[in-house]
Amino acid sequence: MQGILLKPLLARRALFAAVDEVHAALAADNLPEARRLLAWHLVSRETSELTACEVAGAAIESLAENLSDSVVAPLLCFRAGGLPLAALYRYANTADAMWGYRTPDLEYAGKVAAHADDVLNLAPARLTALCTLLVSGGRGLGVWARDRRNTASPNAGHPMSAFAGALGVRLDKRGVYILNVGGRMPEAADLLRALKLARLTFALAMLFLVLPWKKHV
Template identity: 45%
Template structure:
């Protein structure tokens, strides 16, 4: 894929996401990835941790090879198509690896429910779309915080990381990243059943997100931080708090978001980012959606520049 073709594929994919959003689950490649991971999980009946780990490695490796191979075959097949059709096919596949519109919509639905003082609907939206934690006792500020945390983390996981791996390795790279992240989301829990089975996916996901999570934080700080004139205090908060989360990566975009939005983001008994700042409210939540779009636009510009530079090296 030439650099010009790659840029066109990226830009068309971004337009498709902005205009159409996500396809139905029956047509969504990420849903197919999830079904494969679920199929592998159901067939793991081992009682020994060592066997669970090996089974997890096998399922993860098979899925990764299949997904990367599909990406390679799509790129090869598209050489035989008319150029305009090849661009659309590859753009549609790339679009399936990321989503900004759906993330912004989920956060917006929470903001709307909170604006209407409808906590039950807000809790449902947060639990259904954004987080896996128990939300039944969260108040409006805590729901806002949970939503902002998810927006910040998924700005990296659901947008900047797939774009980064598309720049580095084309469609196979973007699809492989999406499979790894999907497997981690389904298996990366420290429960008796999943801790060892899901460990391969969790560790590789940590590795693949090392660079994108930090890039996301830097873009938030430099672009949105400059827009709201909070770059310097936000950098200080990011530097101080990025290591407070259990994940080696999630703390970077989340602490950067706490800094540029000027708020505290707390998950009780786990972390507290932005200590010394006020608790978030509806306005902070709405600002986080603006932060998402601003960061996404900046990431597209940087990705186009990266493609033009990377492919010519």
């Protein structure tokens, strides 16, 4: 019963399907559609001027960050505090997405939601990065160690830099941050590699979260 109630709090299938749709559009050389799908499903930034490489990179960034925020985090909260904590986390995460923008009417609520979301994602972001590094054989370790603090968020840089290093690609959000500056620019095929990496990361995180935790008295 708890598994049934937990399922709506996760967004794994929708996330993977959204990235796959962007990949299909890029693979078909339909850049306008790829931009549209990226904006519709995955990012809040303006996408109309993004190159194909930037669209692929943004999709990988969103996949990595949302794998932590929308999949691993609610699972970890469920393991730590059951359905009430998992539901509380999803409420805070959704409130951050809705109110976490700088508008006069919602500035106070946005700051509260953003800070709560940051605190609740401290452990999940690092667990996601750790699992990514493990399933990739440590290929992203150097990039993660160097670039994990390049983003404004205290958490998003962890899974994103781990993905960038593991995939060997440069993730560049214009004028905001660069992850793995020495990597090659991503292309459509890298989205399939990123999806495979995300599935392996999710599987390892699940394994960790379903294993019994010993309680020390």
